[in-house]
Amino acid sequence: xxxxxxxxxxxxxxxxxxxxxxxxxxxxxxxxxxxxxxxxxxxxxxxxxxxxxxxxxxxxxxxxxxxxxxxxxxxxxxxxxxxxxxxxxxxxxxxxxxxxxxxxx
Numbered sequence: 001x002x003x004x005x006x007x008x009x010x011x012x013x014x015x016x017x018x019x020x021x022x023x024x025x026x027x028x029x030x031x032x033x034x035x036x037x038x039x040x041x042x043x044x045x046x047x048x049x050x051x052x053x054x055x056x057x058x059x060x061x062x063x064x065x066x067x068x069x070x071x072x073x074x075x076x077x078x079x080x081x082x083x084x085x086x087x088x089x090x091x092x093x094x095x096x097x098x099x100x101x102x103x104x105x
Contacts, residue, residue, distance in 0.1 A: 014033075015031065015032060015033040015081055016030070016031070016032040016033070017029065017030070017031050017032075017062060017065055017066065018030050019042060019047065019050065019065065022041070025044045026041060026042070026043065026044070027041075027042040027043075027044070027046075027047045028040065028041055028042060029041075029042050029065050029068050029069060031066070031069045033076070033081070036074055036076070038069055038070065038071070038074070040068045040069050040070060042065075042068060046068070048102075048105060049064070050064055050065060051101075051105065052098060052102070055090070055094060055097065055098040055101065056087075056090040056094060056095065056098055057087040057090070058087060059083050059084075059085040059086065059087045060087055062083040063082065063083050066078065066081055066082070066083070
């Protein structure tokens, strides 16, 4: 196995990241990796920004959520986790779709 491939395998950490509704107009980002589960509050405004990014820039949306996670007290830091990929610029159709969805939020 080449050095480059070995480094990729060593640094590739499968983790779970999702948003749940916590009630009262608040949401929580839930991060899970191995035995660690972290919860971070997300305001309604932050949630709306996340939803917008989901439709227009999906990779950026997931990294946006990761930015809210506080890794203090764990052996990890934010830079240990990253969604890879590159978002394409949204099409006019996607922008129009988001504008319709936003009206319903």
